[in-house]
Each structure stands twice: as structure tokens, then as C-alpha cells.
Amino acid sequence: MVDVPATAGVLGVRLPLVQAGMGGVTGPALAAAVAEAGALGTVALYRFDPMTAAELVRRTAVNTSATFGVNVIPEVAGATLPAQIASVLDAADRRLVINVYGLPPAWLIPRVHDAGHTVLVQVGSASDAERAAADGADVLALQGVEAGGHHLGDQPVAELLAEVLDRGVPVPVLAAGGIQRADQVAEHLRAGASGCLCGTAFVVAAEATAHPDYQAAIVEADDDATTVTDRFAIGWPGRRHRVLRSGVxxxxxxxxxxxxxxxxxxxxxxxxxxxxxxxxxVETQGRIAEMARYAGTGSRWVTAVQPAAEIVSRLTGLADTSPPIARIGSTP
Incomplete structure (x- = not known):
């Protein structure tokens, strides 16, 4: 069982775990299932138009009474971002966690706070962590190079966590990158993190919309299965990314x-x-192995496709019958 920091609630969840927003594979079904299991589920907006974004929020809300997150990517959404945010806030029937990949534009955090919601910002360096905290972020996710998907920095997560904590950044921080086991979560908590953000672990959730061949490749991954590359830049240039190795x-x-x-x-x-x-x-047909199959270094510990609730339980070391525990929160 993980040793959860006894801190005041900020994210509004029972367990020290956040499911990453991953465009294409983390829709309402997965976000709701993770939320129902006591962690923070996250629905991803990627490039979706405002009407679709609002519908994703409503569909998630129908399936859970818990707090959940909404992931936005300013550098990909571009000019659509203000309308995405407005539509999400208008559709919200409860406090949401707006999960921002990378430093947000100056208007975003005040806009979200004015509407009564929480902002989580993902960063990849200590300097960006300091800036995001100064700009008003409520929680930070520190992405290490072990993470699957697009990278915000080039440091291992443990090194980045230690540097951010040494600088005294005054908001709760989450560790992200290569996390697949409860002992890893517990280790990051002991090091000073308030929780962990996990992506690849939930790509193989039964409720995810990842192609079955993609999920199977993660289950079959060995120690050398992933690599950092720039080969999948069409539609998202300028960011290196960790994926499963392939002919591409x-x-x-x-x-x-x-x-x-x-x-x-x-x-x-x-x-x-x-x-x-x-x-x-699941909507894709073709040469799946030649596509961008984002996956972190923790893939080598994935053994099966499982329901999201079982993944949450495995990562936190808690049974479904465990009593509620302290929420991810602000520094004591």
C-alpha cells in the first residue's frame, strides 16, 4: 500500500494517481472508469472542435459522480484553444481539473480559476516548474524522459523531481514517466512527490480506445522496446517522443x-x-506497427490488458475495499 501524503485536497481525488490525457486513446469511458476507481481520470481534447470538446465532458460526467480532468495541448490546439476552454467550462457540471501540456498562455490559468476550476500544468524542467507555479498553477506534473509520448524535457523523472523540490516550488508536484508499479509510486511519494501521473499504464486499459494490436505490443514489450525519436512529427512538429521501436x-x-x-x-x-x-x-485500419505507438519505459512491466479499476488498484497497492485516504493536495 502506498504511503500517501497527508495534505489538503486540491485535485479532489482519494488516491495519489492521475491518468494522463492521451489524444485518441483516453476518451470518456476511460476517464470515468479511472475516476470511479478513486484516481483522477482525464479525457483528452487534442485538436477537437469546441462542440466535440463539450460533448466529451458531458459524456464523461454522465458516467461518474467524481472529479475528473480535461487535457488540453496549447501548442497543438493553437487558435482553437480559447474556444475549447470556453466550451469545456460551459459544459462543466462540477469542479474540473484542466490538465495543460506545457506552459499555458497567460490568460488560461486566470480564466480557469475565475470559473472555479483547478489547473494542473505538465512541465519538463525545473525552470518551467517555477514559472508555472508563479503563474498560478495549482499542481505540477514533472515529466521525465522515461515517459511515453511527446517530451517536454530531457531529464530522468527522479532527477527532475529532486531539482524541483530543492528549488522549493510551492505547489504539489506529481512524478511522471515510466511508472507501472506500486513500489515506484511509493518511492516517488517518499522522495517528496504528492502523487504520480501515468499514461502508458492506461493505454492498455480495457476502456481505452487504443487499437488492440497497439495494446498487445505494449504487453509484449521487453526492456529495449521503446526509443526516443522525431519520426512522428506530422501534425505535432518540434517535440521528440518516446514510442515502441518499429521499422519506421x-x-x-x-x-x-x-x-x-x-x-x-x-x-x-x-x-x-x-x-x-x-x-x-480502434477506428484505425492498416499497418498499425508503422504508426506512432507511444509508450514509456515501464512498458516492460505490463503483463495484460486490464480494466482501469484494476490498473488503479495495482499502481496504488490498494484493494477496492480500502478506506478513503488523503487527497493529493497542497504542501503542508
Missing amino acids: TQAAEPPAGRFVAWTTVTGRRLPVPCGSAAVPT
């Missing part, structure tokens, strides 16, 4: 000029070019 990542030259799959997004059937940042979902 290991080729001498980046493959280009061909389509590898078809997928459906908000009812539209779209071709997927080789090098696209899009993940393979």
Missing part, C-alpha cells in the same frame, strides 16, 4: 511519401501518412 524508428532514413493506415476522427475517414503523430485507435 529504426530505418536509416525517415520513411516518407506513403500512407500506412486509415482512421476515423469525429465521423470523418482520414488517411494516416507515415510519420503522422496520430496514434492507432
